[in-house]
Amino acid sequence: xxxxxxxxxxxxxxxxxxxxxxxxxxxxxxxxIAGDPDHPANMGRLxxxxxxxxxxLGLEGRLLAPQIHGQEANWDxxxxxxxAKFRAAIDTHGPDAVAFYVSGQxxxxxxxxxxxxMKGFIGSxxxxxxxxxxxxxxxxxxxxxxxTDTVPGLYEDLEQADLVVLVGSNLAWCHPVLFQxxxxxxxxxxxxxxxxxDPRRTASCDLADLHLALAPGSDAALFNALLVHLADSGKxxxxxxxxxxxFDAALEAAxxxxxxxxxxxxxxxxxxxxxxxxTQKVVTVYSQGINQSASGSDKVNAILNCHLATGRxxxxxxxxxxxxxxxxxxxxxxxxxxxxxxACHLELEVPAHxxxxxxxxxxxxxxxTPGLKAVDMFRAVEAGTIKALWIICTNPAVSMPDADRxxxxxxxxxxxxxxxxxxSTDTTRLAHVLLPATGWGEKDGTVTNSERRISRQRAxxxxxxxxxxxxxxxxxxxxxxxxxxAFAWDYPAQIFAEHAALxxxxxxxxxxxxxxxxxxxxxxxFDALAPFLWPANPRQRGGRFFAEGRFHTADGRAxxxxxxxxxxxxxxxxxxxxxNTGRVRDHWHTMTRTGLSARLSQHLAEPYLEIHPHxxxxxxxxxxSLAEVTSPQGRAVLRVLISDKVAPGHPFxxxxxxxxxxxxGRVDALVPAITDPVSGQPDSxxxxxxIAPF
Ligand code: SF4
Numbered sequence: 001x002x003x004x005x006x007x008x009x010x011x012x013x014x015x016x017x018x019x020x021x022x023x024x025x026x027x028x029x030x031x032x033i034a035g036d037p038d039h040p041a042n043m044g045r046l047x048x049x050x051x052x053x054x055x056x057l058g059l060e061g062r063l064l065a066p067q068i069h070g071q072e073a074n075w076d077x078x079x080x081x082x083x084a085k086f087r088a089a090i091d092t093h094g095p096d097a098v099a100f101y102v103s104g105q106x107x108x109x110x111x112x113x114x115x116x117x118m119k120g121f122i123g124s125x126x127x128x129x130x131x132x133x134x135x136x137x138x139x140x141x142x143x144x145x146x147x148t149d150t151v152p153g154l155y156e157d158l159e160q161a162d163l164v165v166l167v168g169s170n171l172a173w174c175h176p177v178l179f180q181x182x183x184x185x186x187x188x189x190x191x192x193x194x195x196x197x198d199p200r201r202t203a204s205c206d207l208a209d210l211h212l213a214l215a216p217g218s219d220a221a222l223f224n225a226l227l228v229h230l231a232d233s234g235k236x237x238x239x240x241x242x243x244x245x246x247f248d249a250a251l252e253a254a255x256x257x258x259x260x261x262x263x264x265x266x267x268x269x270x271x272x273x274x275x276x277x278x279t280q281k282v283v284t285v286y287s288q289g290i291n292q293s294a295s296g297s298d299k300v301n302a303i304l305n306c307h308l309a310t311g312r313x314x315x316x317x318x319x320x321x322x323x324x325x326x327x328x329x330x331x332x333x334x335x336x337x338x339x340x341x342x343a344c345h346l347e348l349e350v351p352a353h354x355x356x357x358x359x360x361x362x363x364x365x366x367x368x369t370p371g372l373k374a375v376d377m378f379r380a381v382e383a384g385t386i387k388a389l390w391i392i393c394t395n396p397a398v399s400m401p402d403a404d405r406x407x408x409x410x411x412x413x414x415x416x417x418x419x420x421x422x423x424s425t426d427t428t429r430l431a432h433v434l435l436p437a438t439g440w441g442e443k444d445g446t447v448t449n450s451e452r453r454i455s456r457q458r459a460x461x462x463x464x465x466x467x468x469x470x471x472x473x474x475x476x477x478x479x480x481x482x483x484x485x486a487f488a489w490d491y492p493a494q495i496f497a498e499h500a501a502l503x504x505x506x507x508x509x510x511x512x513x514x515x516x517x518x519x520x521x522x523x524x525x526f527d528a529l530a531p532f533l534w535p536a537n538p539r540q541r542g543g544r545f546f547a548e549g550r551f552h553t554a555d556g557r558a559x560x561x562x563x564x565x566x567x568x569x570x571x572x573x574x575x576x577x578x579x580n581t582g583r584v585r586d587h588w589h590t591m592t593r594t595g596l597s598a599r600l601s602q603h604l605a606e607p608y609l610e611i612h613p614h615x616x617x618x619x620x621x622x623x624x625s626l627a628e629v630t631s632p633q634g635r636a637v638l639r640v641l642i643s644d645k646v647a648p649g650h651p652f653x654x655x656x657x658x659x660x661x662x663x664x665g666r667v668d669a670l671v672p673a674i675t676d677p678v679s680g681q682p683d684s685x686x687x688x689x690x691i692a693p694f
Contacts, residue, residue: 010036012447012455013050014105014440015588017324018042018155018177019449020050021531024441024460030054031441031460035177039531041155041449047176048586048600055597057441057460063423064465067434075466078433079473082390083480085415086122089387095124095365099377099386102337103393104131104326105589107445107457109495110470111328112335113487114392115343116361117478119336121486123365125348126386128339130394131329132374133401133682137291138322139333139341140679141300144561145308147553148345148512149333152545153283153319154533155451159185160317163193163279167219167303168289172203173585175287175323175450183207193279195272197222198289200580200652201645212272215263216578216650216686217568219290222262222272223302224254224563229273230309240311243549246560250305253562261565276306281317288325288582292685295566297678302563309560314547323450325583330448334513334534335499339371340680343499344506345513356509360502361486373680374400375673382409390417392470393437395590397426398658401671401682404634419473421464422592426659426666436467440593443469445492448534454515455531471495493526507537512545512552568686569674571649575631575688577615580652581667582685587656594656607657607665609638609691612648616640619691626694629653631687634669637694651691655684 008023021039025032031054037044066078089097100118102111111129118127142149158164159181171179186192186207196208197219205211214222230236231251241247259269276282284307290299303320312318324330336343346353348370358366372380378400380386389410397407410416410430418431421439428434441460448454463469468476471492478487489495500518507514517536521529533542551558571578586603588594595601609627611619621627621640629636638653646652657665674683 009458009460010456011458011460012327013046013053014327014457015049016175017326017329017450018175019327019447019453019455020046020177021455022046022050022053024054026460031057039455041451041453041531042177045177045180048603049588049594052594052597052600053440055599056593058596059464060596061422061424062464063420063428063434063436064467065436066466069432075468078435079476079480082417082433083477086388086477087481089415090122093387095122096126097386098122098124098388099126099372099380101374101377101389101391101394101396102127102129104129104134104329104332106328106332106393106470107443107447107492108328108331108335108499109445109492110474111332111337112343112495112499113471113474115336117474117487119342120358120361120363120366121478121481121483123367125339125367125369125371126377127337127371128374128377129332129337130374130396130399131326131332132338132680133292133399133684134288134325135291135322135329136338136679136681137293137296137300137676139338140297141304144297144301145304145559146546146551150512150545150552151322151450151452152314153321153451154544155181157283157317157319157321158182158285160281161283162191162281162317163195163275165195165197165276165282165284166204167197167284167286169285169287169323170198170202170204170582171285171323172206174325174583176585178323179204193275195275199647199650203585210268210271210275212264212268213647215261216580217293218262218565219299220295220302220563220565221257221259223306224257224565225259225269226273226276226306227251227254227309230277230306233277235277236309237311240549241309243551244308244558244560246562247309249562250560253564257565280312282312283317283319283321285321285323287323289685291681292683294568294674294676294683296676296681298563298566301561305560305563308558314544319544327449328447330450330452331446334448339373344503345511346506346509353509356505357502360505375675375680375682378406378409381413384412386413388415389413390419391427392419395425395427395592397430398590398666399655399668401668401684402633402673403666403668419470421467425590425592435473436465437473438463438467438469442467446496452534453531454534456529491523493521493523496526497521504537510552569672569683569688571688575690576649577689577691578650579629579670579687579689580646580650580685581655581671581687582652584654584656587654589656590658591656604654606639607636607654607667608641609651609653610641610643610646611651611691612646613642613644614648615651616642620693628692628694629670629689631670631672631689633672635664636667636670637664
């Protein structure tokens with residue numbers, strides 16, 4: 001390496017699940033950010049959010065010292081108080097009286113320590129994560145079909161496919177660099193077909209050969225229709241289905257489906273079915289439009305059914321592909337950050353798995369049953385059964401469904417700790433103890449992107465003020481609670497190595513997640529660690545899964561599930577509109593970082609309601625006026641954006657703005673806490689609302 005690159009620090013973008021490599025270089029003007037040409041995820045590309053990272057590194061709004069009841073305190077006092085309060089709650093009410101609510105933006109090492117502390121030492125599984133709102137339905141779908149939460153394919157499959165279907169995924173805005181790769185692939189090979197399946201005409205449709213603006217919630221019906229078409233047109237792979245249980249039942253259920261519920265022009269539906277059936281190299285990419293649903297798991301399995309039936313999985317240019325929302329949603333899954341999982345993709349409810357982890361950790365107490373998933377966790381907080389709650393690196397008072405109710409629940413809890421890098425959010429204002437955490441540019445550790453590639457985030461500069469790393473804070477509390485030996489790390493490399501060693505044990509038990517190649521890694525090796533795909537062990541390195549038809553189920557066979565599409569929550573006379581929610585191109589989550597960049601706010605500066613011209617006219621809403629949106633849960637006031645990209649009756653609003661912003665754009669206050677019965681993921685895409693001029 002020479003010149004500029006030799007001086008640059010290699011790190012990873014903290015936003016979406018693409019996981020782009022970043023080169024950060026300090027200049028007299030500040031931090032210069034560029035895409036890392038050597039990172040396999042982005043090969044030098046960045047999107048607007050990644051490119052603006054240098055503008056978000058100031059100290060504006062940072063939490064720089066611990067606070068107890070709003071008063072600055074020293075670290076020892078704050079940590080002693082947290083440990084004592086959690087210990088008292090556990091001693092008086094049992095381990096299930098405490099809970100951690102964490103984040104897909106934590107680094108894997110932070111996540112591992114939180115999970116170890118709660119599941120191995122406190123002895124409860126009450127740790128859940130904002131990833132529950134993001135991809136829990138994909139996890140459930142994978143586990144039901146494959147026996148493990150395994151993403152079969154790689155990003156390059158999108159470039160090698162002859163057909164890419166984007167379902168419930170506005171890839172252009174939500175995973176922009178992956179979309180850029182798809183744009184480049186189509187430019188180089190125009191025969192590559194792209195289909196977008198989405199009720200909205202999103203920016204991703206600019207690349208589409210076909211846009212299916214299906215009725216909201218009818219995705220499973222579409223893929224059931226596809227399964228029937230595949231069977232009737234002789235496209236089922238007779239050899240591959242020898243490796244699958246449940247084909248006949250899945251097909252029988254699919255035959256009961258009425259594809260009319262998709263409300264698609266017949267010619268478009270037939271064109272899609274023929275294209276999918278007639279193209280061997282097909283990748284179906286899906287994201288929140290599938291996952292964030294009261295039947296998200298079934299939608300995922302309806303997609304997986306079609307790939308399994310045709311054997312189009314795990315081979316170049318073929319497969320279902322879940323793209324995760326957050327930078328480390330996958331890392332969180334790997335450490336067992338969900339309330340119903342154990343570390344290294346082991347199963348909490350399998351005694352041999354539990355015993356292996358307990359032995360490895362020398363853990364005094366392991367839960368035998370899943371803990372509370374996100375929505376249920378905050379319900380338990382509301383009910384008073386959770387006595388001590390620790391919220392880490394996330395802002396649930398804005399981002400949880402039924403957000404007003406969640407904020408009230410947090411406010412009512414006996415003891416609330418919030419670790420955050422920002423001083424003033426809707427959630428930090430509810431904390432009894434505030435702990436300053438390091439943020440991107442200060443943290444050191446790893447993240448895993450949507451294609452299972454583990455990359456390093458590296459510190460560019462020292463921690464701001466008195467901020468500490470999340471893993472350090474958690475380990476300090478673990479030590480204060482009496483478990484000094486188990487939480488004795490000095491460096492994140494030691495945590496990574498411990499996780500890698502545990503993954504070797506998991507691999508021997510049949511887990512797909514095995515990175516035991518790195519079990520003996522040194523600090524220097526960790527510093528130099530290049531991005532790599534898992535698995536990484538003596539038996540298997542990188543690559544794809546399942547092409548040979550061997551799965552991680554007890555009998556080694558995949559499972560196709562009979563799926564019956566379910567109707568989403570109905571509108572009623574008082575709430576005649578179905579509100580869709582989602583991200584915008586240039587902001588991220590609750591904007592605590594992207595809101596610091598004036599450039600990023602130029603794209604869409606205010607919370608808005610995108611509404612069809614017919615609806616706007618009927619309601620007397622003028623362009624750029626304000627609309628009051630109400631649901632049975634809450635209220636928001638949004639700027640009117642009249643657009644025929646949304647269907648009549650189906651407006652759209654972005655999720656990013658908080659209660660501090662005027663007009664009040666806290667859209668998750670409108671969203672009901674209806675969850676998928678399998679995954680526990682909320683139905684964030686389907687709030688029924690009333691709309692009126694404000
Ligand atoms: Fe960051 Fe995602 Fe943009 Fe890449 S595509 S620069 S990971 S936000």
